[in-house]
Amino acid sequence: MENATRLDRYKRLLSMLDDKFKEEITVQDIENTAFYSYRNINRIFLSLHQETIGQYQKRLRLEKAAEYLKFSNQSIADIAYDVGYSEISSFSKAFKKHFRCSPSIFRNSYDYRQNLTKKIVLDEEFDEDYKPEYTVEELPDLKIMYLTYYGDYDNIKAIKDIWEQLVIYALKKKVLHDKTPFIGEILDDEEITDVLKCRYNAAVVLDDDKDVDEEGLFRTKIIKKQKYAKFIHKGSHESCDETYAKIYTYWLTEMPMELADKPTLEFYINDESNTPEEELLTEIYIPVE
Template sequence: MNQKMQESVIKSLLDWIEKNLHHPLSVDYVASKAGYSKWHLQRIFKEHTGMTLGDYTRGRRLSESATILKITKRDIYDIALEYGFDSQPHFSRAFKKQFGVTPRAFRKSETLDTKKFFAPIKYKKELSLEADIVTLEPMLLVGKRKEIPSKVGENEYFDFNSRMKIWDDHFINLRDKPTKLIGLVEYISSRSSRQEYAFQYTAATAPSDANNPVNNEELITIEKGKYVKFHYDGAMDGMQDFLYNIYSVYLPKNKMIRRKGEDIEIYKPLMSSVKNHDINCQYFIPIL
């Protein structure tokens, strides 16, 4: 098998693994699906990625299960079975080996430590994200929170259609020329289902830009804190991949710890450009 063909096989295999993380994904199983001998597949996988096939699939399954632990109230036993572990003790041992804590302790922590997450390999595709570490001063905002339930696997929290519906309602309470528009993002367990999570979004502005905040909205205080800051300038449909790459690739690769708090979006120019499917946004994630 020549080099180009090997690269094609590994790329297809990486894509297939991401779509099948709920399966046991043993080396024998993956090799049989790929149509190659176990020995041959393991050899070319390590040659092209720098890690063994078994380590990669196990690391990705545990990383995905860690996300589910954080954003849902799903039973740990159910999560273990869903990600191919034959028992909760087996899952807990593997989880503690990778993350250094038990699944229960990981769930209870107020931070999200991404240092031990396995980022999905974007084969032959460099991630072009630039970021700065900044400190934001306190902000007083006026806004209205809305909780959007979503099923796991449906990336509602990266979808801008949901945001636009909330902003449409918020525009009713704005003066003609607000100085800036700010979105606050938080991922929480769903109140209605142990199996789901919720995407809580707040459309906010400075108090001077809102009409009747007491009757329609609430005052929100953002405390001074440390953030990693990103910038996106482009089409609305590209924002979803941008946010996914931040959380699934950039934070783990840079071993960052997300602290308690909300992500902050600051739009410039104003939302009128977003309605024309063009986004210029600064995106801040709270970190330690």
């Protein structure tokens, strides 16, 4: 078996685990996808991710539950069922072991911190009537080629290295032109996911008629059509946190729409190499129902 074939099977396995983590994935499903015995693929997975396949599935479920507790008004019982737990007692036990607090304490703690942050920001920096400006837009299906970064979102150097690899590969594949959109897909919430396991996809949008063979860790997929609230950040990428703080403090606490369970997208409008830092523009797309 060639290494490329092995890598393709690993990528298919990872895609299945990410897409279907709320569902019951059997040992047979994993073996049929990876073409390895469960024991052997689990050893490989553990060496790459520092956790077993079972631990990975469980962590994704609990982190998704934490997102629902943080951003929705769903009952704890409904959240438990939604992420794949048939009994709330099993969910509560697993949640407490992972986050070291019960689901109800986690939700109450976040509400308290959200209100405290809002009060501090209002008192110290902003007008009480301030609201971030946004528009609501629906993006069509986006075919992307991407490379995944794992780690702390604040590690700008490491993320830039991922982008450099992606651009070199995209040039090699001749998929870049003057109007090619460059986007970041933010898959995890660093308040919930361990920073070393946070995922960020550096991506270029492919033309509809362009097909690219996947090589190595470079992958392609379709981001399905979705409605978003679009915000504009002006300034360095490092300062994006300030805009996100405004969004989540002022807008999401009173928003007229529900958050959709999809990743946030960032569109990078200008070239960092020839644009002054203070003039850089990032379009932030937050998915909504």
